[in-house]
Amino acid sequence: MRFAKNLLGYHLVVVFVTAMATAFTPDLAKATAEGEPVPWQMGFQEAATPFMEKLIAFDNMLLWIITIISVFVLALLLYCMVRFNSKANPVPSKTTHNTLIEIAWTVIPIIVLLVIAIPSFRLLYFDRAFPKIDMTIKAIGNQWNWTYEYPDHDSFEFDSNMLKDDELKEGQPRLLSVDNQVVVPVNKNIRVIVTASDVIHNWAVPAFGIKMDAVPGRLNEVWFKATKTGTFYGQCSELCGKDHSFMPIAVRVVSDTEFAAWVVKAKEEFAAAPAGTKVAELVSGAEQSR
Numbered sequence: 001m002r003f004a005k006n007l008l009g010y011h012l013v014v015v016f017v018t019a020m021a022t023a024f025t026p027d028l029a030k031a032t033a034e035g036e037p038v039p040w041q042m043g044f045q046e047a048a049t050p051f052m053e054k055l056i057a058f059d060n061m062l063l064w065i066i067t068i069i070s071v072f073v074l075a076l077l078l079y080c081m082v083r084f085n086s087k088a089n090p091v092p093s094k095t096t097h098n099t100l101i102e103i104a105w106t107v108i109p110i111i112v113l114l115v116i117a118i119p120s121f122r123l124l125y126f127d128r129a130f131p132k133i134d135m136t137i138k139a140i141g142n143q144w145n146w147t148y149e150y151p152d153h154d155s156f157e158f159d160s161n162m163l164k165d166d167e168l169k170e171g172q173p174r175l176l177s178v179d180n181q182v183v184v185p186v187n188k189n190i191r192v193i194v195t196a197s198d199v200i201h202n203w204a205v206p207a208f209g210i211k212m213d214a215v216p217g218r219l220n221e222v223w224f225k226a227t228k229t230g231t232f233y234g235q236c237s238e239l240c241g242k243d244h245s246f247m248p249i250a251v252r253v254v255s256d257t258e259f260a261a262w263v264v265k266a267k268e269e270f271a272a273a274p275a276g277t278k279v280a281e282l283v284s285g286a287e288q289s290r
């Protein structure tokens with residue numbers, strides 16, 4: 001019996017240690033493929049922008065804080081149960097106030113909240129205060145695909161549709177791969193103007209730390225600076241109808257020269273449209289027929 005108890009205790013410790021190790025060192029659950037989720041992934045996808053790096057560091061800090069608080073509260077509860085149960089402590093104390101403890105349990109939580117609030121506001125500011133933008137793209141959500149425009153490059157535009165299972169090539173992730181990827185240059189500040197033509201969608205790319213609502217008749221904007229080349233996947237993150245889960249986002253980050261070459265090809269492939277018409281129409285509430 002004792003052996004069984006020891007074994008159970010040992011097992012619980014192993015489970016706890018493994019869980020903690022996985023939670024605190026994302027490397028153990030490291031994605032094999034960058035920019036996309038992997039089976040049994042526990043942490044975030046690897047960061048591909050400075051903002052996401054900061055976000056992950058902030059999340060790790062919060063994890064430490066909530067773990068310490070939870071363990072402390074649990075320890076207090078256990079201590080009370082053992083020390084002050086009716087058997088161990090038959091005559092209860094009549095104490096009702098303790099000024100020192102009351103000040104402590106007011107001031108310490110305030111300090112904890114400040115420790116959380118300051119980096120949190122900093123992060124918000126970093127995200128919302130746009131740096132000098134090198135390039136702008138527009139992402140327009142439709143039921144159920146994305147349209148992209150490149151206003152800085154003669155406003156060519158194209159639709160990005162999910163590839164069906166029988167269209168996938170070797171190595172392309174299912175439900176995330178698209179026919180036309182958004183292509184952007186590496187290490188450049190890219191602004192994404194996000195809007196929609198029908199219902200609310202959401203342009204989200206986890207590795208960039210981006211999640212922005214695409215609202216019809218409204219222009220939202222986000223920025224990112226991808227510091228790694230590769231393909232980064234995301235999905236529409238606002239319930240938008242029956243094919244909500246089938247309008248993925250695929251962003252390919254390439255070098256400057258590759259980007260320049262791609263723009264030349266893309267301009268030919270997707271015949272140029274007059275600059276800005278699409279968004280102007282959307283804002284004035286004109287219907288898009290797709």
Ligand SMILES: [Cu+2]
Pocket residue numbers: 141142200201202236237238239240244247
């Ligand atoms: Cu959607």
